[in-house]
């Protein structure tokens with residue numbers, strides 16, 4: 001039966017856990033409506049990308 005080769009010390013555990021934190025999602029602000037949008041994505045709120053309309057927005061979405 002497989003067993004762990006060595007005891008995992010609390011230092012081992014904490015060193016491994018140092019990489020577990022989640023990173024905050026990076027956003028940029030829309031040039032048109034100034035809302036937070038993902039970089040290199042069209043704005044979901046006003047449907048523009050680099051100043052030109054690329055999406056048809058039927059109902060304006062609520063700001064989160």
Ligand SMILES: [Zn+2]
Nearest residue numbers: 030033043046
């Ligand atoms: Zn926008």
